[in-house]
Ligand SMILES: *[C@@H]1O[C@H](CO)[C@@H](O)[C@H](O)[C@H]1NC(C)=O
């Protein structure tokens with residue numbers, strides 16, 4: 001179903017010109033096909049995958065027919081962004097009322113020329129993962145309106161990426177300037193930093209040790225002022241080199257060009273979904289407190 005739809009989308013769009021595979025419409029078609037496949041639990045057929053296609057969940061390469069796409073999910077809410085420059089999409093799925101609740105972040109890459117998928121990777125979180133609470137996530141993400149930003153007020157890709165980078169760089173240096181706007185809130189798993197929608201509660205405290213956040217993979221949507229970064233969250237998982245835990249940060253940026261400080265608006269939401277490897281958690285030794293700002297979401301230990 002997924003790739004059948006994709007094929008139709010590709011045939012329809014590619015015939016109109018070489019760059020059509022990376023039109024916003026093409027990418028919207030691809031994410032809607034992806035959402036349909038996830039709702040149906042029918043993983044993609046291999047027809048329109050590029051020869052170098054790869055699929056991974058939580059940084060582990062996987063057969064796409066064996067992953068979460070093979071389970072039908074009730075998708076209570078989703079939000080997608082479209083990067084026509086990189087021919088990439090990002091989609092957040094909140095499946096809170098599914099028998100098995102999930103919050104999933106997915107990044108898909110396509111060949112600009114022929115629209116074939118070259119990579120799909122997801123951070124798949126469920127019970128036991130960092131601050132996981134799909135009900136809470138659904139409640140807060142639904143409150144956020146991420147409309148298309150009028151053309152004259154849009155930030156450049158560089159400004160949007162710099163906002164996300166500043167946020168992540170601050171994890172390595174608590175004094176690193178992050179020109180956060182107001183309102184600004186973080187939604188970390190199901191934990192919501194805001195007390196109300198007018199406060200700026202995005203600043204992270206210092207971690208017990210500086211975190212060098214590497215392996216950053218961006219999807220940037222200038223029209224929506226949104227960026228998602230897949231990145232390694234270091235130090236949490238002692239079983240991995242550098243303790244890297246797969247993580248993604250979904251951020252809305254507004255007003256970067258029109259004001260000396262730009263709003264880093266996970267206000268909506270910076271969803272920060274930190275995948276915890278089962279049995280490897282930021283448990284009782286104080287690390288969990290730092291990583292989650294201590295409010296809740298003690299991970300499985
Ligand atoms: C897959 O191959 C295409 C060329 O067909 C190339 O442009 C693209 O970067 C490759 N993608 C990956 C993820 O290796």
Ligand SMILES: *[C@@H]1O[C@H](CO)[C@@H](O)[C@H](O)[C@H]1NC(C)=O
Nearest residue numbers: 133134135136137139190296
């Ligand atoms: C999850 O979030 C909901 C909505 O905010 C809240 O009512 C509930 O208590 C939370 N559950 C846990 C286990 O924290």
Ligand SMILES: *[C@@H]1O[C@H](CO)[C@@H](O)[C@H](O)[C@H]1NC(C)=O
Nearest residue numbers: 194195196197198199200201
């Ligand atoms: C919102 O929260 C901030 C920070 O806690 C507080 O200063 C402000 O008074 C609150 N505003 C309202 C309307 O409750």
Ligand SMILES: *[C@@H]1O[C@H](CO)[C@@H](O)[C@H](O)[C@H]1NC(C)=O
Nearest residue numbers: 172173210211212213214215
């Ligand atoms: C973070 O790690 C990368 C890759 O190992 C390295 O190139 C970079 O210099 C490091 N940055 C900091 C601030 O330590």
